[in-house]
Amino acid sequence: DAEITQSPRHKITETGRQVTLACHQTWNHNNMFWYRQDLGHGLRLIHYSYGVHDTNKGEVSDGYSVSRSNTEDLPLTLESAASSQTSVYFCASSDLVNEQFFGPGTRLTVL
Amino acid sequence: KNQVEQSPQSLIILEGKNCTLQCNYTVSPFSNLRWYKQDTGRGPVSLTIMTFSENTKSNGRYTATLDADTKQSSLHITASQLSDSASYICVVQAGTALIFGKGTTLSVSS
Numbered sequence: 001d002a003e004i005t006q007s008p009r010h011k012i013t014e015t016g017r018q019v020t021l022a023c024h025q026t027w028n029h030n031n032m033f034w035y036r037q038d039l040g041h042g043l044r045l046i047h048y049s050y051g052v053h054d055t056n057k058g059e060v061s062d063g064y065s066v067s068r069s070n071t072e073d074l075p076l077t078l079e080s081a082a083s084s085q086t087s088v089y090f091c092a093s094s095d096l097v098n099e100q101f102f103g104p105g106t107r108l109t110v111l
Numbered sequence: 112k113n114q115v116e117q118s119p120q121s122l123i124i125l126e127g128k129n130c131t132l133q134c135n136y137t138v139s140p141f142s143n144l145r146w147y148k149q150d151t152g153r154g155p156v157s158l159t160i161m162t163f164s165e166n167t168k169s170n171g172r173y174t175a176t177l178d179a180d181t182k183q184s185s186l187h188i189t190a191s192q193l194s195d196s197a198s199y200i201c202v203v204q205a206g207t208a209l210i211f212g213k214g215t216t217l218s219v220s221s
Contacts, residue, residue: 042115042200042211043155090154099145100209102154 002027006091006103014111019078021106023091029101031094032074034058034066036087037105043090049074081110113138115203115212123218128191132215134184134201142204146175146186149198149214158186158199191219 004025013019025032030051035043045058047066055066063085065077078085088107092100118133136144143162147155159168159175161184168175172189188195196219201212 040213042213044211045209092154099157099160102156104154105152 004091004093004101004103006089006106008106009104010107012109012111013081015081015083017081019081019108021076021078021089021091021108023074023076023103024072025091025093025101025103026072027093027095027101028071029093029095030071032068033092033094033100034064034074034076035090035092036060036085037090038087046076046089047074078108081108083110086110113203113205113208113210115201115210117199117201117212117215119215120213121216121218123220124191126191126193126219126221130188130191130217132186132188132199132201132217134186134212136182136184136201136203136210138182138203138205138210140206141179142206144175144177144184145202145204146173146184147200147202149200151197155200188217191217193219193221195219 007022033048034046037043044060046064049055049068086109088105090105091103094100115136124130145160146158149155158170158173161168161177174187177184198214198216200214203210
């Protein structure tokens with residue numbers, strides 16, 4: 001069955017370190033998205049991609065970057081982790097109909 | 112400003128009872144409205160997607176309604192089960208952007 005996976009599921013890092021969160025989907029979807037979810041907020045869009053080599057900034061993109069070298073993967077990189085980036089991160093993918101399928105999430109703690 | 116407001120913020124009901132969750136939105140241009148269920152520690156899972164012309168959509172014991180004139184939607188859960196305990200998120204698509212509500216946390220107790 002097609003699926004979307006994220007790794008690691010849990011990560012603890014220190015302020016200033018570079019961190020990369022992986023997202024892999026086997027739906028063969030062109031569209032992929034990264035969100036963060038914090039208490040008191042709805043899911044907020046960080047970055048998104050509509051296809052290979054396409055990347056776009058979302059509403060909370062500062063401090064994050066993505067690259068899309070193939071259809072299946074959209075890794076999210078925190079260039080220099082900050083405590084404000086402690087959050088749960090969700091990756092999602094969608095087809096042309098735009099129903100999004102979400103991964104299981106990565107809980108990131110920045111100390 | 113595009114906004115999606117959900118109420119109540121949290122809700123506790125007894126197993127077997129029905130409940131209704133509300134979603135009000137001010138979003139333009141409206142493309143569709145979705146309801147997601149998010150279990151603790153997991154990603155959201157789609158329950159329903161409704162376009163402008165649809166006013167009711169069901170998925171098992173879940174029934175969503177949409178009133179495009181008043182910009183309101185509701186999610187009705189019939190004969191609740193313990194497994195319905197989760198956060199329910201209303202999402203409105205505005206063009207290519209998704210506007211997320213903060214969710215309603217439902218607890219079903221025995």
